[in-house]
Amino acid sequence: DQQVKQNSPSLSVQEGRISILNCDYTNSMFDYFLWYKKYPAEGPTFLISISSIKDKNEDGRFTVFLNKSAKHLSLHIVPSQPGDSAVYFCAARGNYGGSQGNLIFGKGTKLSVKP
Amino acid sequence: KAGVTQTPRYLIKTRGQQVTLSCSPISGHRSVSWYQQTPGQGLQFLFEYFSETQRNKGNFPGRFSGRQFSNSRSEMNVSTLELGDSALYLCASSLGTAQLNEQFFGPGTRLTVL
Numbered sequence: 360d361q362q363v364k365q366n367s368p369s370l371s372v373q374e375g376r377i378s379i380l381n382c383d384y385t386n387s388m389f390d391y392f393l394w395y396k397k398y399p400a401e402g403p404t405f406l407i408s409i410s411s412i413k414d415k416n417e418d419g420r421f422t423v424f425l426n427k428s429a430k431h432l433s434l435h436i437v438p439s440q441p442g443d444s445a446v447y448f449c450a451a452r453g454n455y456g457g458s459q460g461n462l463i464f465g466k467g468t469k470l471s472v473k474p
Numbered sequence: 475k476a477g478v479t480q481t482p483r484y485l486i487k488t489r490g491q492q493v494t495l496s497c498s499p500i501s502g503h504r505s506v507s508w509y510q511q512t513p514g515q516g517l518q519f520l521f522e523y524f525s526e527t528q529r530n531k532g533n534f535p536g537r538f539s540g541r542q543f544s545n546s547r548s549e550m551n552v553s554t555l556e557l558g559d560s561a562l563y564l565c566a567s568s569l570g571t572a573q574l575n576e577q578f579f580g581p582g583t584r585l586t587v588l
Contacts, residue, residue, distance in 0.1 A: 402579030402580050403564070403579045448517060461522070461572065465516055
């Protein structure tokens, strides 16, 4: 059973517009969420994260929003650039009685930003 | 500072064979985690080694094993290969344990099982 779900396998956006990538989770023990970006032939690289005590974290063009009641988070990229074209993975980590769990990844969303 | 390196980058094997993949972490990093990436399942955690000890293990059969050496380099072994083992195998290193520290990923080893 997928604990972290990225229901959109792909997303196409025009350069300069907003890209919104969505992620849903089922495990209420998750307390830390991350986004990774992956280019072909490279490993994933960390992009941005958010703790469950926050509902928003911003870093330049990237903002992550967390809605705990809906068990949903989203990554906003504004404005989108062609260099943002990559696969984006949502990941989550749980806190189990003070012990941190491993990262659980979604299946990824392939973002294409058209010039 | 050099990043995480993985060798080989590409590998072709046949069913029933065994394979060993290697991962050299960033200098000073003591934790190495292994992940399997397939189109259908995304990234799935295999195991983590920290200071030569396996700290955590994912839900994979015993055919998947690993080890870590005193210099923090890690190897992953898959025995009796199956077609379904075809995947990109990624390793990630972190300064401390993977649960509490940022992980840096290598480029992966693309394994094809024929």
